[in-house]
Amino acid sequence: MIKKALAMILCGLIMYPAWAQEILGPSYPITEPDMLEAIQDKLKSMEKNGRLGQLQKEAIERSKQSIERPDPVKGIVKTRQPRTFYFDPSWRVPRDITTPDGKVIARAGDMVNPLDYVPLSNHLFFFDQSDPKQVKKAAEILKRFKGAVKPILVAGEPLALTRQWKRQVYFDQSGHLVRRFGIQQIPALVSQEVAQRRLRIDEMKAD
Template sequence: MTPLRAAPFLVAGLLMAAPASARDYGQQGTVWSVIEPDLLEQIHARLTHLEKTGETAKLGEELKRRTIARVNRPEPVAGIDSAAAARSWRFDPTISVERDIADDKGRVIVAAGTRVNPLDTVPLRVPLVFLDGDDPEQLAWATRRYASTRAKLILVRGAPLELMKARQRRFYFDQGGNLVKHFGIRAVPATVEQQGRVLIITEQPVRPKERASS
């Protein structure tokens, strides 16, 4: 990463630290015109020093390393256990429109209070399969059970890129746990499948006879 590209990250850190060395100009309303140039001079001097000492290159490499590591292995979704017992429930995605939705000419096409089911227009055509990518038993179960389907395998833990290369199929990752929170999933493996106008969500432990390696 070049010093120029690293500068925004360094500026953010310097701005946080700057008040410790800022001058006291009292409570006058015109202090901003004086402080801003002062801060810019401090930042410029600090950046110049970092460039001369090679620190910007080191910081850039560290940022690059951390970014690559996070892409290869995202932060695991917190609070998700391995399923110990089967649990299944219906999930109705219907929402109530909070305000009128109008077209470009101002004509109301969906009135406030209208109940809309997204599955009517965007059906879930393939199962969503949530699993722990670091659990060999869950991986074997999911890839064997859904070997001939277009199911989306979504990790809550693990290295999706590594698995894609090893198993020659696409893996996704539930970044931040947004999907499991939305569906109320607390354990994996878990599946989400459409049944009519609702979704059927099932958490299920891997049975002993399904634990053979894929």
């Protein structure tokens, strides 16, 4: 248990400096015993008094909370003025792309649209679970498109809603998708316009 706890602490020093400070205590001059030995001695003491087990439980609980309820995406607001805009996913190939046997798939400088190869088979619906109207709107969207929708939260508890709806609910971790698409208001629906080889984005009101 000591070795396992030691590994956890060394990996977590940056993430939990206050936690590490409690374990490490004051710094030692170079003439003092080896730092790792000092940590091991401290861990043995903490194991005896039960503090080590408590710290491990707290670390596990923090991890569970971050999974159950991730940090909300910042900078996204409830839709005030509905709007529709478009996103072109095309990108310029920086260097030749080849198969293992040397066949060229795309050459440097070519413009490639991923939708030509992997179409968006489901709509994407971004919403905030803390707003009951947005949750209701998400349910309506799912029904309208007969389930061909990936519900994506920007705030809320994706696992709890997955259990409630009995279908996968996603979370836009750190807001990567909303930033990529340029979404500023929610709820928002992302759909593919096949003929134009682009994505249509509708920021809408929930009521």
